[in-house]
Amino acid sequence: MLTKQQLQDIKKLQKECEVHGDIQLKLNWNMLEDSESNQLDFLHYENDELIAFLGLYPFGSTVEVCGMVKPSDRRKGHFHNLFKKGMESAKQCGYQKILLNAPAGSRAAKEFLLTIGAEYAFSENQMVWEEKPIQPVEGITLRQAKEEDLDMSIRISIEAFGMTQEDATLMERSFRKEKSTDMLMIDVNERTVGKIRVSRKDGEAWIYGFSILPEHQGKGIGRKVLRQVINEHSSAGYSVHIEVETKNDNALGLYQAVGFRVVHSQNYYMYVMCNK
Known part of the structure; x- marks a missing residue:
């Protein structure tokens, strides 16, 4: 350490x-x-x-x-x-x-x-939310993830992000050790449909791992989740941030629609290690 x-x-x-x-x-x-x-x-x-x-x-x-x-x-x-x-x-x-x-x-x-x-x-684009009126949210529940949600969290990572079972399991277990981070499950009509992580530090709230099961996408759930997270954290004095891959037009359009704008960009490079 x-x-x-x-x-x-x-x-x-x-x-x-x-x-x-x-x-x-x-x-x-x-x-x-x-x-x-x-x-x-x-x-x-x-x-x-x-x-x-x-x-x-x-x-x-x-x-x-x-x-x-x-x-x-x-x-x-x-x-x-x-x-x-x-x-x-x-x-x-x-x-x-x-x-x-x-x-x-x-x-x-x-x-x-x-x-x-x-x-x-x-x-990836790093985005920050610019203050604008946000409509009250109804019809969704964000709750702290419990141990019994682990299997569902892994399933969401596999189906929404295309991850392997092994990678999804390792990541979920490591994320649950993070401090100052909320692991939240997204429920609609008492049924879990997605998840989101919110990390808070130095007056900033960062959204990570935001994902909805494929069969529940396109129903406006994602927009409601973002609005609720923004409402809760902006009212508590946090600036709200998120990252999105530049080629992900659907996610980029959703974030822009609720008031996020691009402020920085990060490039990612693949490196192949020598086997010697």
């Missing part, structure tokens, strides 16, 4: 990198702070100052990778060395898929990704 000082150092370096490049890094803080071990976190210090950081975030058999280097200390091999250690750890852990994420506007990230032979896979 990362120490309090290490987490503070990571936040400081993140801010410096974001200001320098006018970008926003996706470091998955809800997972970073809740990690039970530091085998997937790699830090390089010089004179008690954090110079480079690399984080690996497991999602089933996939591991997502993100990191950063102090702007004045780039092109010195620091990040490449951390990346090498990270890939060795990923191989030992048996991860089958490596995804690297980087801000769409980061030239330094693109140069590194090109150097290691990573290939572009897809992009």
